[in-house]
Amino acid sequence: MSTPDVIVVMGVAGTGKTTIGPLVAAALGVPYAEGDDFHPPxxxxKMSAGVPLDDHDRGPWLDAIGAWAHGRAGRGGVVSSSALKRGYRDRLRAAAPGVVFLHLTGDRALIEARMSERTGHFMPAALLDSQFATLEPLGRDEAGVAxxxxxxxxxxxxxxxxxxxxxxxxxG
Structure with a gap:
């Protein structure tokens, strides 16, 4: 069995990207990078103040994640990124063509409950609606699994x- 070169763990806030990503990386024997660490201050x-990011805000963040994924080509890795829109995933694929997406999905009530239980995270549960509104699930032509x-x-x-x-x- 082989695994993809670099896996991007994606999904709305509260799906567990930061929890599941390191577990997947450990199981595959590759490094994990926390997508939130790539955000500029x-x-x-902005998110701490309850203001959703726009596409302009996300550009440098996506480019930084894409650069990390590109640097892991041939060596493997797992990185988290909400990657909510097809355009964001296209941007990541342009930087690192071999990336595969692991889309964490779930019931909104479960995700909201998990968000309300976590502490010390800058993303408030109040932004969950904007996350679901922005989400474009993986297309059939996109390499990935849900x-x-x-x-x-x-x-x-x-x-x-x-x-x-x-x-x-x-x-076969």
Missing amino acids: ANIA VDVSGTPQQIAGRAVAALHAMTAPA
Whole structure:
């Protein structure tokens, strides 16, 4: 079984990208990069104030993630990024053509409940509606898999790794 070169763990806030990403990276034996660490301070201040980012705000952030993914080509890695719009994913693919997306999906009520339980994160639950409004699920022509976020982190990561292996397994 092979795995994709670089995996981008995507989804709306609260789906567990920061929890599941490192588990998937550990299972695959590759490094993990936290997508939030690529945000410039102005983006964090804006989100902390409850103001959604616009496409202009996201550009430098996506470019930084794309540069990291490009630098991991041939060596593998896992990085988190909401990557909510097709255009954002296209931008990441332009920087690192081999990326594959792991879309964490789930029931809005579950995601909101998990967001309300976390502490020390700059993204307030109040922005969840804007995240769902912005979300464009993976298209059939996009390399990736969708995994439901119900269950424990270990269960979710296990399903994710299995789905990634299945998508990269040779046919036949």
